[in-house]
Amino acid sequence: MKRILVTGGAGFIGSHLCDRLIKDGHDVICLDNYFTGSKRNIEHLLPHPYFELVRHDVIQPYFAEVDQIYNLACPASPVHYQYNPIKTTKTSVMGAINMLGLAKRIKARILQASTSEVYGDPEIHPQTEEYWGNVNPIGIRSCYDEGKRCAETLFMDYHKQNQVDIKIMRIFNTYGPNMHPNDGRVVSNFIMQALKNQDITIYGDGSQSRSFQYVDDLVEGAIRMMNSPKDFIGPVNIGNPNEFTILELAQEVIRLTQSKSKIIFEKLPMDDPMQRQPDISLAKERLNNWTPNIQLEEGLIKTITYFDNFIRDIK
Ligand SMILES: NC(=O)c1ccc[n+]([C@@H]2O[C@H](COP(=O)([O-])OP(=O)(O)OC[C@H]3O[C@@H](n4cnc5c(N)ncnc54)[C@H](O)[C@@H]3O)[C@@H](O)[C@H]2O)c1
Numbered sequence: 001m002k003r004i005l006v007t008g009g010a011g012f013i014g015s016h017l018c019d020r021l022i023k024d025g026h027d028v029i030c031l032d033n034y035f036t037g038s039k040r041n042i043e044h045l046l047p048h049p050y051f052e053l054v055r056h057d058v059i060q061p062y063f064a065e066v067d068q069i070y071n072l073a074c075p076a077s078p079v080h081y082q083y084n085p086i087k088t089t090k091t092s093v094m095g096a097i098n099m100l101g102l103a104k105r106i107k108a109r110i111l112q113a114s115t116s117e118v119y120g121d122p123e124i125h126p127q128t129e130e131y132w133g134n135v136n137p138i139g140i141r142s143c144y145d146e147g148k149r150c151a152e153t154l155f156m157d158y159h160k161q162n163q164v165d166i167k168i169m170r171i172f173n174t175y176g177p178n179m180h181p182n183d184g185r186v187v188s189n190f191i192m193q194a195l196k197n198q199d200i201t202i203y204g205d206g207s208q209s210r211s212f213q214y215v216d217d218l219v220e221g222a223i224r225m226m227n228s229p230k231d232f233i234g235p236v237n238i239g240n241p242n243e244f245t246i247l248e249l250a251q252e253v254i255r256l257t258q259s260k261s262k263i264i265f266e267k268l269p270m271d272d273p274m275q276r277q278p279d280i281s282l283a284k285e286r287l288n289n290w291t292p293n294i295q296l297e298e299g300l301i302k303t304i305t306y307f308d309n310f311i312r313d314i315k
Pocket residue numbers: 007008009010011012013014031032033034035036037038056057058059071072073074075076077091095113114115116170171172173174175180
C-alpha cells in the first residue's frame with residue numbers, strides 16, 4: 001500500500017484515477033478546489049477508510065507525507081481555462097512549483113499530467129516526444145499551452161538541479177464518464193446535444209481530425225508511467241492514435257444515441273489545431289507494451305450512458 005496524493009482528484013480524469021488507486025489498495029488523498037471538478041465524481045469514495053478529500057488550491061503550498069504525487073490540478077477545457085487565463089497559468093506554474101517543492105522535501109515521486117497542447121498546432125504527424133511544438137505564446141490558448149510547457153520545464157529543472165524523482169506524461173484528447181457536461185469539449189458537447197436532440201455544432205468544416213482516448217486506457221498508462229523504472233522520466237505520449245474527423249465523430253454519436261439532431265457548421269476558433277495524433281512507440285516500449293484497448297464505439301457507449309443518467313438525475 002502506498003500513500004498517494006492526487007491533485008485535481010475530483011475532476012474528470014482525477015476521479016477515475018482515485019477510483020483505480022483505491023481499488024488497487026492504496027491510501028489516497030484527493031486534493032481539489034472544485035473549480036471544474038465536483039464532489040459528485042468522488043462521493044462514492046468518501047466512506048472508504050483509505051480515501052481522504054481535501055479542499056485546497058495548488059497555487060498555495062500544501063504539506064502531506066506521501067510516497068507518490070499525481071499532479072492533475074488544472075482546468076483542461078478551453079471554456080474553463082480561458083475563463084480566468086491568469087489563474088490558469090498560475091495553477092500550472094505555481095501548482096507545479098508547490099508540488100515539486102513538496103516532492104523534494106518528502107522525497108516523493110511526482111508525475112505531471114502534461115498535454116498534447118505542448119505541441120501546439122503541429123507541423124509533423126504523428127507527434128513524437130522529440131518534437132518541440134508550434135505554440136502561439138500570446139493567443140487565447142496560450143495560458144494553458146505555455147503554462148503546461150513551463151510546468152514541464154520546472155519538472156526537468158527540479159530533476160536536474162535537485163534530483164527530484166519526476167515523470168512527465170503528455171495526455172492526448174481523453175473522454176469518458178465524469179466529464180463536465182458544459183465544458184465545450186467535443187465529445188461531451190456532441191453527446192449532450194445528441195441526447196437533447198439539439199443541433200450538433202461543428203466548428204470549421206469537420207475535416208479536422210482528432211484521436212480520442214478512453215479514460216481507462218489513460219489511467220492504466222498513468223499508473224504504469226508512475227511505477228516505471230526511475231531512469232525513465234519521459235516525457236511520454238499517452239493517447240489513442242486512431243484518428244477520426246470531427247464530422248465522423250458527430251455521425252457516430254448520432255448513430256449511437258439514435259438522435260434526431262442535425263449537424264450545423266460554425267466558424268473555427270483561433271489557434272484550433274487541424275490535426276493531432278500521438279506517436280505512442282515510446283509508451284509501448286517503456287511501459288510494458290502499454291497500448292489503448294478501448295476503441296471509439298465501446299468508449300462512446302459508456303460515456304453516452306453516463307450523460308444519459310446525468311440528464312435524468314438533474315431533471
Ligand atoms: N481530458 C483531456 O483530454 C486532457 C488532455 C491533456 C491533458 N489533460 C490534463 O489532465 C489533467 C486533468 O484534466 P481533466 O480533463 O480531468 O480536467 P478537469 O477540469 O475535469 O479536472 C481538473 C481538476 O483540477 C481542479 N483544479 C483546477 N484548478 C485547481 C487549483 N488551482 N487547485 C486545485 N485544484 C484545481 C479542478 O477543480 C478539477 O477537479 C489536467 O491537468 C489537464 O491539463 C487532460
